[in-house]
Amino acid sequence: MIFALLMRETLTRFGRHNIGFLWMFAEPMMFTLGITALWSIMGAKHGSDLPITVFALSGYSSVLLWRNMPSRAISSIQPNLALMYHRNVKLIDIFIARLLLEAAGATMSFFLLSLIFIYIGWVDPPEDILKVIAAWALLAWFGMALAILLGALSEHYELVEKFWHPTAYLLFPLSGAGFLLEIVPEGPRNLLLYLPMLNCVEYLRDGYFGSLFTAHYSVSYVIACNSVLTLLSLAKLRQVSRTVVPK
Template sequence: MREVITRYGRENIGVLWLVGEPMLFTLGVATLWSAAGMNHGSSMPIVAFAITGYSSVLMWRNTVTRCASGIAQNLTLLYHRNVCIIDVMITRIILEMGGATASFIVLACIFTWGEWIQLPHDPLTVLGGWVMLAWFGAGLSMLIGAATAYSEIVDRLWHPVSYLLFPLSGAAFMVDWLPSNMAEVVLLLPMVHGVEIIREGYFGQVVRTHYDVAYMAGCNLVLTAVSLALLRDAAQRVGQR
C-alpha cells in the first residue's frame, strides 16, 4: 500500500494508472499499425499481434525498470529491521506484473467483445508463456535491483540496454520471419521464447513458432539463483543483517 500511495497518490485515477499506462502504450502501437495498414506479411490480426507482443514485453521491461531504482528510493525504509531488500523487490514485481497482466486481460476482452480479435486458440498455452515471461522478469528485476547496491551506474546503464532489448524481444516480429542465422541469435534471448509460446497459444496453427521451454526454464532458474545470492550480499552492503 505504501508503494502504491507514494507512486500514484490518492488523486485522479490513482492506482488505476498501474493498468492504464501499459494499456495506453499498447493501444497506441496497435492503432498506429492498423492506421498504417501494416500486417507484417502475415494474415494475423494486427491488433492481436500488438497486444500479445507489447503487453508481454512491457511486463518484464517495466518491472526491471522499477526494481532498478528500488533500493535508492527506499533506503530510509530499509533501516527498519522487518523490511528487507527482497521485500521491496517483490512488492514492485507484484505491482508491475499485476498491472501488465490486468492490462493484457482487459484489452483482450474489449477487442474480443468488439469482434476485432478472436478468443485465444489455447488459453492454457498463453498462460504458460505468460508465467514463463513473468518468471524471467522477476529474476532479471531482482538481479538488476540488487546490482544497484554495488554501483549506481547499473541503473543508468539499464535504460539504454532496455531500449536495445526492446526491438529484439519478439514484440514486433515472429522468429519464423527472420533469416536462419539471425533467428539463432535472437533465440539466445529467453524472453523471445516466452513471446513465441504466447503467440502459439493465441493464434494456434496460423503461425509457426520457434521456442524451447527447457532452455527458457534453465535460463530463468540460473537468473533466479544468481539474483537471490546477489540480493543476500546486497543486503549486507546496505547495512542489513
C-alpha cells in the same frame, strides 16, 4: 508485510487523487492501444497475414511486462532504506512489492484488452489459454529475476542504471514484439532464440493463434535461464543485504 509494502508503493506511485490506482493498468493499456491504433492506421506489415490487433496486443503487452520491471527495481534500495528499521522488512520484500505492482498492471492491461477485443470481435479467443497463461508466467518470472539482479547490482555499481536504459531499447526490436521468428532465416533465428523473452513471446502467440503460423521456442530453455537468473539475483541480493545500513 509484503501486502503492506504493496499498498504503500501503490499510494506512493499513484496517489489518492484522480483515478488513483487505476493508473496501474490504465497506463500500459494506453500504450498498447496507442501502438495498435498506430499500426492499424499506417497499415503496418509484420510479415504475415495475422490480424494486426492481436499481433500488437501480444507483442507490446509482453514488452511492458519484462522491460518495466528492471526500471522499477534499479536504484530502489536507497529511497527505501528507512523501511529497513523495521525488523520484519527485508530487501527482498521491497523488491517483491515493487515488482508485483508492475506485473499486476501489465497483466491486468493485457487480459482486459484481450477481453475487450474479443467482445467487440476484433480478435478471436485464444486457441490454448493454458499456453497463454504459461507463457505470461514465464515472462513475468524472467522479468522479476532480471529486475532483482539488476536492482541488487545497482546498489554497488551506478553504471547499471546508465547501461540498462539503452540496453532495453536495443533489446526491444529483438524481443519479437514486431515480427515472427517464422519469417527470419534459420541462421539469425537460431541466434535470436537465445533471448528468453523472444521464446516467451513466441510461446504466447502459439497459445493465441498457433494454427496460423509456425512458432519457434523452447520452454525448457526459458525455465533454465530463469532458474539461473533467480539464483544469481538471490545470491547478489543476499550479499548486498549485508552491507545495507538503514538511514
